[in-house]
Amino acid sequence: MLVARVVAADPMTFSLAGDVQAGKKPQLSITANEKLTDIRVELERDDGKKFSLKHAGLTKGQSVALAIGDGAAGKSSWKGTLSAQVASGQRWNEDLTFDTIVRGGPLKVTYDADHLDLDKRTLQFKLSRQAASAEITAIGDDGSELGKGSTTFKSDSADWLSITWTQPASTNVMILKLRVVASDGAATNVELIPWSVNVDHQDVNFDTDSAKIKSTETAKLDASYAKIAEVIKRSQKFMQMRLYIAGHTDTVGPNAKNRKLSLDRAVAIGAYLKKKGIKIPISIAGFGEEVLKVKTADNTDEGANRRADYVIGPAAGSPPFKGPYLKVKADWKQLK
Numbered sequence: 464m465l466v467a468r469v470v471a472a473d474p475m476t477f478s479l480a481g482d483v484q485a486g487k488k489p490q491l492s493i494t495a496n497e498k499l500t501d502i503r504v505e506l507e508r509d510d511g512k513k514f515s516l517k518h519a520g521l522t523k524g525q526s527v528a529l530a531i532g533d534g535a536a537g538k539s540s541w542k543g544t545l546s547a548q549v550a551s552g553q554r555w556n557e558d559l560t561f562d563t564i565v566r567g568g569p570l571k572v573t574y575d576a577d578h579l580d581l582d583k584r585t586l587q588f589k590l591s592r593q594a595a596s597a598e599i600t601a602i603g604d605d606g607s608e609l610g611k612g613s614t615t616f617k618s619d620s621a622d623w624l625s626i627t628w629t630q631p632a633s634t635n636v637m638i639l640k641l642r643v644v645a646s647d648g649a650a651t652n653v654e655l656i657p658w659s660v661n662v663d664h665q666d667v668n669f670d671t672d673s674a675k676i677k678s679t680e681t682a683k684l685d686a687s688y689a690k691i692a693e694v695i696k697r698s699q700k701f702m703q704m705r706l707y708i709a710g711h712t713d714t715v716g717p718n719a720k721n722r723k724l725s726l727d728r729a730v731a732i733g734a735y736l737k738k739k740g741i742k743i744p745i746s747i748a749g750f751g752e753e754v755l756k757v758k759t760a761d762n763t764d765e766g767a768n769r770r771a772d773y774v775i776g777p778a779a780g781s782p783p784f785k786g787p788y789l790k791v792k793a794d795w796k797q798l799k
Contacts, residue, residue, distance in 0.1 A: 473557075474499060474549045475521075480528075481563040488530040489563040491545075495521035499547040504529060506543035506559070510618070520548075536567035537593050537646040567592045570651035572643055576785070578623060579657055584612070584630055586639060586655070587623045593646040597626045602638040604658060604698045609634050618646070635660065637701060656702065659783035660694050662687060662773040666756075667732060669769040671715060674727035676735060684732065687773060688739045694775050695743060703778035706745045707795070708733050709788070713768040714752045714761045725749035732771050733798040744778060748793040 474497050481489045491504060500520035507513050516529045532539065541563065546556040571591040578587035586599065594616045601609040612628030630636065637658040644650045665683040667676060676684070695704060710729030712721040726749030733745045757767045776783035782795055 474547060474555050477545065479561055479563075481531075481561060483563075483565055485536060485565065485567045486534065487565070488532055488534045489565070490528045490530055491516075492526060492528045493518075493521070493545075494526040495523055497523050498550050501548040502527075503546050504531075504543065504559075505546075506531065506541050508532065509540040531563065532565075534565060536565050538562065538564045538648065564647050566647045566649060567645065570643065570645055570649055572641065572651060572653045574655065576657075579655075581636055581657060583627070584610075585625060585627045586641070587625050588641070588643075589622055590624065590643055590645065593618065594624055595644045595646045595648075597624065597641065597643045599626050599628050599642075600640040601628050601630050601636045602640065602701075604635045604637040604660075604694075604701070606637075606701045609636065637698065656777050656780070658698075658702070659774055659776040662690055662694075662775065664690065664773060666767070666770040667728075668766055669728055671713070671764060671769070672724065674724060674731050676731050681735070684735050685739070688736055688741065691736065691741060691773065691775065695741075699743070704743045704775055705778045706733075706736070706741060706743055707774045707776060707782050707784070708745065708747045708798075709754070709772045709774075709784065709793075710747065710749045711754060711756070711768055711770050711772070712752050713765045714755070714759055714763050716762075718751050718753070721751035722749050725751050728769070729771055730798065732773075737798065743775075745798040746782065746795045747798050748782070748795045750788070750791055750793055753791045754787045 475493050475495050477491060477493045479491055483489055502518040504516035514532060518527050518529065521527060542560050544556055545559055546554055549555050572588055574586065574588040596615045598613045600611050603609045609631060610629035612626055614626050616624060635658065639655040639657060641653045641655060642650060664687040667680045667683055691706060708729040710725035712725045729747035729749055733747050737745060755768050756770060757765050759765045774783050
């Protein structure tokens with residue numbers, strides 16, 4: 464950083480205010496030690512952009528502050544010359560080399576589910592201004608640290624920025640702790656909660672046009688209850704959870720009727736698990752015949768499609784369903 468220059472023999476003294484907030488420009492302050500005319504500053508920024516500053520003149524003891532650059536946020540390196548015509552008629556020159564920082568407003572990190580790949584351990588995100596580096600820490604569903612990752616970014620990095628992390632096989636990420644540093648030195652910390660658990664289960668087989676759970680199917684639900692209870696016990700001290708149940712039908716009958724039937728099936732399963740002892744909130748939705756497990760023609764009696772899917776996710780936020788579910792508008796309701 465350029466510091467104040469005070470040399471008695473020089474025709475001027477100068478100093479730099481190079482660390483400024485957003486909306487302002489760094490300033491080069493000049494004070495004349497004798498009469499000066501035709502003051503010029505020729506500068507080149509590290510991105511190749513050139514700037515010329517001029518001032519008509521100063522009498523002895525007068526000062527002027529010249530704004531540098533265009534106010535672009537971030538850290539910049541500069542080189543150039545400062546010159547002036549002095550009383551003797553000669554031209555005085557001084558080489559300049561310095562850095563400046565224009566600090567932006569609050570940093571904002573944005574991302575969406577489509578830019579998070581938990582299998583490849585990759586997160587893509589956007590920053591509200593130029594990023595310099597990032598660090599990420601993955602926390603498991605038992606609260607332990609699974610792994611870390613870090614990266615740096617070039618000044619011409621794409622809008623979507625990527626960072627990867629390491630993680631042992633067969634472990635689930637509950638929280639991603641992301642720290643991003645902007646090019647001007649400002650930093651922000653963000654916690655992302657991508658955690659969800661698809662409950663592996665045997666499908667409850669419903670009769671056609673029925674939402675009644677047959678006695679022969681309760682053992683399947685008891686096994687599912689045990690798996691759900693295990694997840695809750697392991698992770699409930701680290702976050703608030705919710706059980707999501709999505710009901711489905713085969714393609715027999717009109718879609719509107721099947722939507723209602725699939726919701727009734729989700730309600731029946733949710734009520735059974737709640738009575739069994741599930742204490743976390745339960746949300747239910749019916750997808751009718753729009754998310755088939757087995758693709759069939761219309762009006763096809765297919766038992767595998769008369770089912771429900773169970774996913775445990777954060778208590779707040781959107782239901783953690785992906786793939787074909789995202790193409791269907793569903794009305795999620797909390798089971799009472």
